[in-house]
Amino acid sequence: MTESPKGWWLYLLRCSDGSLYTGIATDVERRCAEHNAGTGAKYTRSRRPVEVVYREPCADKSSALRREIAVKRLSRREKVALVASYNPPTR
Numbered sequence: 001m002t003e004s005p006k007g008w009w010l011y012l013l014r015c016s017d018g019s020l021y022t023g024i025a026t027d028v029e030r031r032c033a034e035h036n037a038g039t040g041a042k043y044t045r046s047r048r049p050v051e052v053v054y055r056e057p058c059a060d061k062s063s064a065l066r067r068e069i070a071v072k073r074l075s076r077r078e079k080v081a082l083v084a085s086y087n088p089p090t091r
Contacts, residue, residue, distance in 0.1 A: 008064035010071060012054035012083060015047035020079050022071050024064040028055050054086045 011028045013021040013035060021044055025031035034040040035050045044050050058064035071079065
């Protein structure tokens with residue numbers, strides 16, 4: 001999936017301990033690299049390596065933030081189902 005510099009994305013990471021982390025970014029690959037380098041969120045620093053398991057485009061930063069809050073309110077079971085339903089496009 002090609003990411004535009006101005007497009008906002010919601011993403012979920014699977015951490016090395018199996019937990020899921022939710023965040024937003026304009027460049028998901030760069031943000032994942034930051035998490036793996038230890039310069040991302042405090043939560044992921046002790047749970048490296050992380051991998052992107054879900055991403056979803058958002059219209060703008062505001063909608064990305066709203067979607068992030070909605071996903072963070074989901075139960076673990078619902079988040080796992082969301083990840084399982086993810087069908088990334090082939091390149």
